[in-house]
Amino acid sequence: xxxxxxxxxxxxxxxxxxxxxxxxxxxxxxxxxxxxxxxxxxxxxxxxxxxxxxxxxxxxxxxxxxxxxxxxxxxxxxxxxxxxxxxxxxxxxxxxxxxxxxxxxxxxxxxxxxxxxxxxxxxxxxxxxxxxxxxxxxxxx
Numbered sequence: 522x523x524x525x526x527x528x529x530x531x532x533x534x535x536x537x538x539x540x541x542x543x544x545x546x547x548x549x550x551x552x553x554x555x556x557x558x559x560x561x562x563x564x565x566x567x568x569x570x571x572x573x574x575x576x577x578x579x580x581x582x583x584x585x586x587x588x589x590x591x592x593x594x595x596x597x598x599x600x601x602x603x604x605x606x607x608x609x610x611x612x613x614x615x616x617x618x619x620x621x622x623x624x625x626x627x628x629x630x631x632x633x634x635x636x637x638x639x640x641x642x643x644x645x646x647x648x649x650x651x652x653x654x655x656x657x658x659x660x661x662x
Contacts, residue, residue: 523603524557533559552589554582579606601629608635616658
Protein backbone atom coordinates (compact mmCIF):
# COMPACT_ATOMS: atom_id res chain seq x y z
CA UNK A 522 0.00 0.00 0.00
CA UNK A 523 1.08 3.56 -0.44
CA UNK A 524 1.91 5.75 2.50
CA UNK A 525 -1.02 8.07 1.81
CA UNK A 526 -3.38 5.12 2.25
CA UNK A 527 -1.73 4.25 5.56
CA UNK A 528 -2.09 7.73 7.02
CA UNK A 529 -2.19 11.50 6.59
CA UNK A 530 1.45 12.20 7.57
CA UNK A 531 3.30 13.54 4.51
CA UNK A 532 6.74 14.42 5.90
CA UNK A 533 9.06 12.42 8.16
CA UNK A 534 7.16 10.65 10.93
CA UNK A 535 6.98 13.12 13.84
CA UNK A 536 6.65 10.10 16.16
CA UNK A 537 5.19 6.60 15.96
CA UNK A 538 1.79 7.34 17.49
CA UNK A 539 -0.12 7.19 14.18
CA UNK A 540 -1.20 3.58 13.63
CA UNK A 541 -3.44 3.89 10.58
CA UNK A 542 -7.09 4.63 9.97
CA UNK A 543 -8.39 1.28 11.23
CA UNK A 544 -8.01 1.19 15.00
CA UNK A 545 -6.22 -1.58 16.87
CA UNK A 546 -7.43 -4.40 14.60
CA UNK A 547 -6.95 -3.47 10.91
CA UNK A 548 -8.88 -5.51 8.32
CA UNK A 549 -5.80 -7.04 6.65
CA UNK A 550 -4.81 -9.89 9.04
CA UNK A 551 -1.52 -10.44 7.21
CA UNK A 552 1.77 -8.59 6.64
CA UNK A 553 1.25 -5.23 4.89
CA UNK A 554 4.12 -3.43 3.15
CA UNK A 555 3.81 0.36 3.13
CA UNK A 556 5.80 2.30 0.53
CA UNK A 557 7.38 5.38 2.08
CA UNK A 558 10.44 7.63 1.85
CA UNK A 559 10.71 7.72 5.65
CA UNK A 560 11.83 4.69 7.63
CA UNK A 561 9.84 3.43 10.58
CA UNK A 562 9.98 0.30 12.70
CA UNK A 563 7.41 -2.42 11.88
CA UNK A 564 4.05 -1.93 13.56
CA UNK A 565 2.41 -5.09 14.90
CA UNK A 566 -1.36 -4.84 15.35
CA UNK A 567 -4.14 -7.12 16.55
CA UNK A 568 -5.51 -9.81 14.25
CA UNK A 569 -2.20 -10.68 12.59
CA UNK A 570 -1.59 -7.41 10.73
CA UNK A 571 1.98 -6.13 10.80
CA UNK A 572 2.79 -2.98 8.84
CA UNK A 573 6.31 -3.01 7.37
CA UNK A 574 7.60 0.31 6.05
CA UNK A 575 9.57 -0.08 2.82
CA UNK A 576 11.90 2.72 1.74
CA UNK A 577 13.64 1.06 -1.21
CA UNK A 578 10.89 1.08 -3.84
CA UNK A 579 8.11 -0.93 -5.42
CA UNK A 580 10.30 -3.86 -6.50
CA UNK A 581 11.59 -4.35 -2.93
CA UNK A 582 8.06 -4.13 -1.50
CA UNK A 583 6.79 -6.68 -4.02
CA UNK A 584 9.69 -9.03 -3.32
CA UNK A 585 9.07 -8.86 0.43
CA UNK A 586 5.30 -9.30 0.00
CA UNK A 587 5.81 -12.29 -2.31
CA UNK A 588 8.11 -13.93 0.24
CA UNK A 589 5.63 -13.25 3.06
CA UNK A 590 2.73 -14.65 0.98
CA UNK A 591 4.53 -18.00 0.67
CA UNK A 592 2.83 -18.96 -2.59
CA UNK A 593 -0.48 -17.16 -2.01
CA UNK A 594 -1.70 -14.12 -3.94
CA UNK A 595 -0.23 -10.71 -3.24
CA UNK A 596 -2.76 -7.87 -3.29
CA UNK A 597 -1.99 -4.27 -4.04
CA UNK A 598 -3.76 -1.51 -2.14
CA UNK A 599 -3.76 2.12 -3.20
CA UNK A 600 -3.55 4.90 -3.44
CA UNK A 601 -3.72 5.86 -7.05
CA UNK A 602 -0.03 6.82 -7.40
CA UNK A 603 1.07 3.47 -5.99
CA UNK A 604 -1.20 1.50 -8.32
CA UNK A 605 0.00 3.56 -11.31
CA UNK A 606 3.63 2.76 -10.44
CA UNK A 607 2.95 -0.98 -10.37
CA UNK A 608 0.87 -0.89 -13.57
CA UNK A 609 3.55 1.15 -15.37
CA UNK A 610 6.17 -1.41 -14.37
CA UNK A 611 3.96 -4.26 -15.63
CA UNK A 612 3.86 -5.84 -12.18
CA UNK A 613 0.07 -6.23 -11.90
CA UNK A 614 -1.24 -9.54 -13.24
CA UNK A 615 -4.92 -8.74 -12.75
CA UNK A 616 -6.89 -5.76 -11.48
CA UNK A 617 -10.57 -5.70 -10.49
CA UNK A 618 -12.15 -2.25 -10.74
CA UNK A 619 -15.54 -1.55 -9.18
CA UNK A 620 -16.76 1.66 -10.80
CA UNK A 621 -19.65 3.34 -9.01
CA UNK A 622 -21.82 6.01 -10.67
CA UNK A 623 -21.04 8.63 -8.03
CA UNK A 624 -19.11 11.83 -8.75
CA UNK A 625 -16.59 12.49 -5.99
CA UNK A 626 -14.97 15.69 -7.21
CA UNK A 627 -11.23 16.21 -7.47
CA UNK A 628 -8.52 13.72 -6.63
CA UNK A 629 -5.82 11.61 -8.21
CA UNK A 630 -6.65 9.90 -11.50
CA UNK A 631 -6.15 6.16 -11.14
CA UNK A 632 -5.33 5.49 -14.78
CA UNK A 633 -4.12 8.97 -15.79
CA UNK A 634 -1.06 8.92 -18.05
CA UNK A 635 -1.18 5.16 -18.61
CA UNK A 636 -1.58 3.46 -22.00
CA UNK A 637 -2.90 0.15 -20.68
CA UNK A 638 -3.09 -1.65 -24.07
CA UNK A 639 0.51 -0.66 -24.81
CA UNK A 640 1.51 -2.00 -21.38
CA UNK A 641 -0.16 -5.33 -22.27
CA UNK A 642 -3.43 -5.03 -20.34
CA UNK A 643 -6.85 -5.89 -21.71
CA UNK A 644 -10.35 -6.18 -20.31
CA UNK A 645 -11.23 -9.81 -19.57
CA UNK A 646 -14.49 -9.28 -17.71
CA UNK A 647 -17.19 -6.60 -17.60
CA UNK A 648 -20.22 -7.00 -15.32
CA UNK A 649 -22.74 -4.16 -14.88
CA UNK A 650 -24.86 -4.14 -11.72
CA UNK A 651 -27.28 -1.52 -10.36
CA UNK A 652 -24.64 -0.10 -7.99
CA UNK A 653 -21.37 -0.56 -9.87
CA UNK A 654 -19.77 -1.80 -13.03
CA UNK A 655 -17.07 -4.40 -12.41
CA UNK A 656 -14.18 -4.53 -14.86
CA UNK A 657 -11.30 -6.98 -14.70
CA UNK A 658 -8.06 -5.99 -16.45
CA UNK A 659 -5.54 -8.74 -17.12
CA UNK A 660 -1.94 -8.54 -18.30
CA UNK A 661 -1.20 -10.60 -21.40
CA UNK A 662 1.62 -13.10 -21.26
